[in-house]
Structure formats: structure tokens, C-alpha cells
Amino acid sequence: DIGDIVRGRDMFKRNDQDDVEKGLKIVFEKINNGLKKIGINAYNDGSENYYKLREDWWIANRDQVWKAITCKAPKDADYFRKGSDGSKLFTSVG
Numbered sequence: 001d002i003g004d005i006v007r008g009r010d011m012f013k014r015n016d017q018d019d020v021e022k023g024l025k026i027v028f029e030k031i032n033n034g035l036k037k038i039g040i041n042a043y044n045d046g047s048e049n050y051y052k053l054r055e056d057w058w059i060a061n062r063d064q065v066w067k068a069i070t071c072k073a074p075k076d077a078d079y080f081r082k083g084s085d086g087s088k089l090f091t092s093v094g
Contacts, residue, residue, distance in 0.1 A: 002065060002069070003058055003062060005020065005024070006024065006054055006057070006058050006065075007051065007054045007055050007058050008021070008024070008049055008050075008051055008054055024054070025048060025049065025050070028050040028053050028054055028057070029048070029050065031050075031053060031057065032044070032050055032053055035053075043056075079091065
């Protein structure tokens with residue numbers, strides 16, 4: 001799940017070669033450095049993983065991430081389409 005990835009809890013991609021995790025660490029380091037400039041030091045845990053910051057960021061932004069993922073899809077958008085017999089068929093077309 002995307003929330004787990006953002007928060008550093010993705011149990012399926014734990015390795016030193018994970019480019020997504022490396023990129024997220026860089027992003028959250030920049031966010032943390034910006035916060036320090038304005039006197040907010042609550043996220044200095046010394047781990048360089050920024051787990052608390054990532055958790056708080058996710059709580060504050062999860063709705064915006066969802067909107068971006070779904071591109072504000074209309075209510076009738078679905079992963080399923082109706083088959084000729086009335087059944088629901090999975091589709092990646094949307």
C-alpha cells in the first residue's frame with residue numbers, strides 16, 4: 001500500500017538497492033531541513049529514516065495523494081465493466 005511505502009513500512013521491498021526508499025529518504029531529509037530552518041526540530045531522530053516525519057506527512061497529505069492517484073475520477077469510474085451477460089469483468093482500462 002502506498003501509505004506503507006511513504007511511511008517506510010513496506011515489508012516487501014526492504015533492501016539496500018531500493019531506489020524508491022532512497023528517493024523518499026532524500027525527499028524527507030529536505031522537508032526536515034526546511035522545518036529546522038523555521039525552528040521545528042521535532043523530527044530529528046538521528047536515524048536518517050524520518051519515520052515520525054513520514055507518518056505525520058502521510059496523515060496530513062493522504063487525501064491529496066488519493067486524489068492524485070485517482071485523478072479525481074468520476075464516481076462511475078470502475079475497475080470492472082459489465083459483461084454482455086451482466087457479469088462484472090475486471091479491466092485496467094477504467
